Amino acid sequence: MAEAAAPRTHRTRSWWGWGWADAHPDDAECVAMGALVPGTLARPLPLPRIADLRIGPPAATPPAALAPLVTDDPAARASHAMGKAFRDVARALRGRPGRIPDLVAHPRSDRDVADLLEWAGEQGVAVVPYGGGSSVVGGVEYRGDAHRAVLSLDLSAMDAVLEVDTAGRSALVQAGILGPALEDRLRPHGLTLRHFPQSFEFSTLGGWLATRAGGHYATGRTRIDDFAQSLRVVTPAGAGTSWRLPSSGAGPSPDRLFLGSEGALGIITQAWMRLQERPHHKASAAVAFARFQDALDAVRAVAQSDLLPANCRLLDAGEAALSGASHDGSAVLVLGFESATAPVGDRLALAVDAPLAHGGTADPTGGDGAPPDAAVGAWRSAFLRMPYLRDGLARMGAVVETFETAATWDRIPALIDDVRSEVGAAARKATGHPALVNCRLTHVYPDGAAPYFTVIAGGRDGDEDAVWDELKAVAEDVLHRHRATITHHHAVGRDHRRSYDRQRPEPFALALRAAKDALDPHGVLNPGVLLDA
Amino acid sequence: MAEAAAPRTHRTRSWWGWGWADAHPDDAECVAMGALVPGTLARPLPLPRIADLRIGPPAATPPAALAPLVTDDPAARASHAMGKAFRDVARALRGRPGRIPDLVAHPRSDRDVADLLEWAGEQGVAVVPYGGGSSVVGGVEYRGDAHRAVLSLDLSAMDAVLEVDTAGRSALVQAGILGPALEDRLRPHGLTLRHFPQSFEFSTLGGWLATRAGGHYATGRTRIDDFAQSLRVVTPAGAGTSWRLPSSGAGPSPDRLFLGSEGALGIITQAWMRLQERPHHKASAAVAFARFQDALDAVRAVAQSDLLPANCRLLDAGEAALSGASHDGSAVLVLGFESATAPVGDRLALAVDAPLAHGGTADPTGGDGAPPDAAVGAWRSAFLRMPYLRDGLARMGAVVETFETAATWDRIPALIDDVRSEVGAAARKATGHPALVNCRLTHVYPDGAAPYFTVIAGGRDGDEDAVWDELKAVAEDVLHRHRATITHHHAVGRDHRRSYDRQRPEPFALALRAAKDALDPHGVLNPGVLLDA
Structure with missing residues (x-):
């Protein structure tokens, strides 16, 4: 199997908490903050260490052809176990992280993604898509035991801007790109996506699309949905790409079914995004x-x-x-x-x-x-x-x-x-x-x-x-x-399932279940988000 | 069975052509226009008459409980046979209209719609939803012979504005309302939907929603989709209503699956619509x-x-x-x-x-x-x-x-x-x-x-x-x-199916087929639009 992917920066991501490991408040700052909140501890909990976790051998082994894409390195596995909600951080601090995936894969192409899905389907291995890992709703954490093993599908190696159409202010972008890298690559063209969620540094285009992220604008086009011109989706039942269109009335919007599907229906691997001139x-x-x-x-x-x-x-x-x-x-x-x-x-x-x-x-x-x-x-x-x-x-x-x-x-x-x-x-x-x-x-x-x-x-x-x-x-x-939605822009994941199920209209629930069964017949795609495994 | 529904105005709709029967150009005007187009006739074709059509007895009879909602009046049946595309008009003028439905139903409530769908499913009767009948893509015309009979489901009796929320600028409106009636009822509140397609006088809210109609605005929110706050949908597998929400990130948008579904997945019976102050x-x-x-x-x-x-x-x-x-x-x-x-x-x-x-x-x-x-x-x-x-x-x-x-x-x-x-x-x-x-x-x-x-x-x-x-x-x-969509705002219907099928991404086609089979297990809802019967 492959070594853990080399980090692309000299800074290290925290495996248990938000962002960069070197940006966490030190103990003295923690104590000062804690003093402001009645009922907290006198001293900070120690930083949790991967070495203290019991990480067993992986319950599945990929075939030789896929081995170069997959790692069972304990640090990689631990850092893909959970998102970054408070309850994720609290569990890590108490030494009780969620289910640690058996394997972490870094596909480099749609073909890699399709091959990994095929193998997972055959073997009954759950596939949990992973972008920047910033989910605060249990979106990247496997729960339950209905699958033989769990594979975290990390898209960070698919992070290129493949094409820029300056006249039409659009770009074809791979899903694994992080916010800053995307803006860096658009800047020379005078263009910007202007999608700045709080997680901007640590979340990816694919994650934004799969969760219908809220972005920069407080009014009007507040959501990433409106900026998606075309999606490419790889599913266990085949791949497809919607046409690049500024607008279309041909049937229900194909993209809108995959926007917000949270990895349950397929893997969004790239998208044409609508861009804007930088504001002066x-x-x-x-x-x-x-x-x-x-x-x-x-x-x-x-x-x-x-x-x-x-x-x-x-x-x-x-x-x-x-x-x-x-x-x-x-x-x-x-x-x-x-x-x-x-x-x-x-x-x-x-x-x-x-x-x-x-x-x-x-x-x-x-x-x-x-x-x-x-x-x-x-x-x-x-x-x-x-x-x-x-x-x-x-x-x-x-x-x-x-x-x-x-x-x-x-x-x-x-x-x-x-x-x-x-x-x-x-x-x-x-x-x-x-x-x-x-x-x-x-x-x-x-x-x-x-x-x-x-x-x-x-x-x-x-x-x-x-x-x-x-x-x-x-x-x-x-x-x-009050009939207020369970989420405006944090997605449903696993944490919001109870309310989502109560809120979702029944005909749509039937349609979504049917679509899931058609596209993911082995039920391996992010089991438990949106629908029961 | 019921008498044909009484017209709500003293003017008569043309059964074969656009709009009001009394607004058609007279013979002299037709000749004058024809002179401008090389290769036309010397004299206008006569106005087609329903009496000249061969309209057989209906191939199905509704049960007594539904009989008050249903008519087999030949004029009602003939006027529900087709939409208003050029090819519909040309066929009517040549005495070759499309398949004339066996029955026309005018439900007055969601219960009526559900009962009609249940009966149709049991009997294998195709149900073709009918709003204003202004389709220009074969959206309201049954084709083929896979069903025992054809029922045109005319929603014009469900045309009330049920509730207006002036502070939130929204209204709950039944699907069968025509454009002018809707604006008339909103005007006293100082509000407007500002949705003015060319068919405004002769098309309904339900039709606009089911076909993702293009409206008044040339830029920005050009489509009815963005003005739909909540939909109620009645399907053979049950009914449901999405919550009234200004925006939500909870899973794929439930409404967006039914917007543009052209009656193939369910009947939109009412909607909360976002309104605007009238422009000064x-x-x-x-x-x-x-x-x-x-x-x-x-x-x-x-x-x-x-x-x-x-x-x-x-x-x-x-x-x-x-x-x-x-x-x-x-x-x-x-x-x-x-x-x-x-x-x-x-x-x-x-x-x-x-x-x-x-x-x-x-x-x-x-x-x-x-x-x-x-x-x-x-x-x-x-x-x-x-x-x-x-x-x-x-x-x-x-x-x-x-x-x-x-x-x-x-x-x-x-x-x-x-x-x-x-x-x-x-x-x-x-x-x-x-x-x-x-x-x-x-x-x-x-x-x-x-x-x-x-x-x-x-x-x-x-x-x-x-x-x-x-x-x-x-x-x-x-x-x-040129990878240009087969329709920006006229919908797919039956006329655009060849191109729609080529354009639609395969994973979405699989999902749509699965959703259709789940919501319409007997395959009676508008057979042939979007998907094969």
Whole structure:
């Protein structure tokens, strides 16, 4: 079998936590953060070590022809065992990671992918597709024991930009490319995908497509779906490529069935993506609100205009305090415009009118004493740093997690209130300490919005993942009661299955099951996501 | 059984041709139009009469419980036999309409629909959903003989607006509502769907959704898909409703499988639709081009800006002459903006810059000597009148049809050239006369455009539909060679099946077949559209 794939950078990815191993907060920082959260430990949990895991021999061996693509190296296997949700990190810290795959494969071509799927189907080996490994919903972790062995199918060796059509602003890109590498290769052409999820550094195009990732834009085309022009999909029943089309009305969209299929129907190996000219004009502003309901009314007015701000983020008082945007109990609305076509000052001025009419106060400093663009930059740095801080708090035994949803405007106020009060009460009951439950709106639409919640609570020593599971069950029931989706852009994976099954219309469930059985007759593709294995 | 449903207006729909029976051109107008097309008849064909058709007794009888919903009235059956494509009109004029359904049902509730589907499944009766009957692709016409009988499922009695959410700008609407009735019922709320296909008067919400109709907007959200918030679908395997959500990342979009399913997977009985405030601000302009390639470059620049004109229609010289927009061989680009938020003069001015930079000449008269808004109004009247004129020409034995497609920008110039030359040559060969092949771009995207072709040719006496079939085969091969979709917004139906089957990726074909078999186990739902019966 092959050696573990050589890393493409001198930095090392953390096998158990977010991002780069060298970017984790040190012990002193962990202690300082922990002191802010009642009910945490006095000292940080030690960094978990792969050497401490019991990793048995692989339960399957690939044939000689596939051996060069496959490794059973323990470090490779351990680092492909789970995604990066809080419960993944907590389990790793407690020495209880999820099922460690038997093998990790690095295909280099569609042919490799097809051959691996064929072998897996014959042998009853589960195939778990793996892009950047940043799933926060159990999307890359095998559960159960219905398969003889588990193969993690890591697409990182398929990371080329194969073709760029500058006149049509599109590029043919392999699925395993990470966000920064993609933007690096588009930049010389003056083009950009402008898809910047929080996981940007550590997630791949294929992962974004398979999970219908939310990206850069707060309004309009918020989701990767709209930027996919054509997909190539390899399934156990054969491969196919949709035509490059700007739009088509020929039957149900073939791509839309595979967008969001989370590896259950096939492997997306490459895609033609719609790109944009890099924006030359930018402007942003912040508006503060004493009353959250006023802020909701204001942001709805902006969402229902045709101004289409690129950024339209509403932070509640807790979230504004946490990110430094305000410290006086105000909610803060941050509006940002960008354009490659024309200056955006007029659009910004028009967009700010609505919040002012709804009781807002213009904050020329962007909420933190610095000019608005600096505030946006600071927020962005904090945003990208957040998962590392989460892991530092996890080492202090805290429970730190986020979840997001979307609902129509009529349901938003009570939904947010109920999540705050019911998850807060559940946390107090589970841990004996008060918890922080903050909310921001990350994406807004004419007909509704996407609230994003952050929960920070003390834990129960050794039982942090179970505490989160208890809080999550409460949160899921609130969401279900308000008919708010179980996920706006984090995907379903395995963690959200209970709510997804309740939410999904039955005719679609029947169709999806039938499609799965037709494309994956041996049931080896990412078993357990979206559908039962 | 029931009497034929009472008409809801004093005007009578034409059973054989477009629209209202009283709006057809009279014989003198037909002769005048025919004189403009070489190779047509000297006198118009007589108006076809239902009484001249041989309509046998129905081959199936519904049970007593369903009888009140069903009629076997010959006029009702004849008027549900076909859609309104040129080949439908030509066949009616020649006394050879398509298969006349045995029964026409007018369900009043989801329960009625489910009961009818259950009976049809038990009896092997084909169910052809029927909204406004405006299909131009054989979408409402049964072909073949694999079923014991044919039931046309006319949804026009399910035409209520059930609920309006003004704060969230959405409405729950039954599928059988026609365009004007929908807008009438939304107007008191200050809201509009702004979906104005050419068939607006004679097509229904359910038909728009089932065929992924193209609507009002030339850029951005051009298609009904983006305005569907939630669908209710009744299938032989059960009914289901997707949640009202502004956006969701929970698995593949359930609605997107039924959008464009053309009645093959289930009956869309109602939908929550996203609405808009009625626009208060409008402005438009026209730019003329001596060279068509300059116009293409200009319209691409507009499409790649973020200005999002509501109207962005490029007429080639022939189309401009036909519609009166220019008479000097110029191509004409018509740009229109509208907004409920703010005046649009600045956006219009910015949008006109690109065409001027690409060799265009601003035409303050909008191309016809009248102010631009009047030109737009005149174009709209001509646009709505066009299908009636087509039927007048059809009575003169002419071949008059349109088809539309979409392709990426790199393919657009050669695609348009090849359609013009190859369809033109085929028409000359088939009829012995030169033909008119015009093109306009109806919708434009950053990565491509949707060309819409009009063909006007002399016929072969008594054989007009066969001539069109010959020309269509040539056109389809040009489209396929250029990887241009077989339809941008007219749907696949039965007429486009050959090209659709060649275009559809194989994994999606397998999934669609499996979904069809799961939801429609007896194979009675609109047999032959999208998939073989």
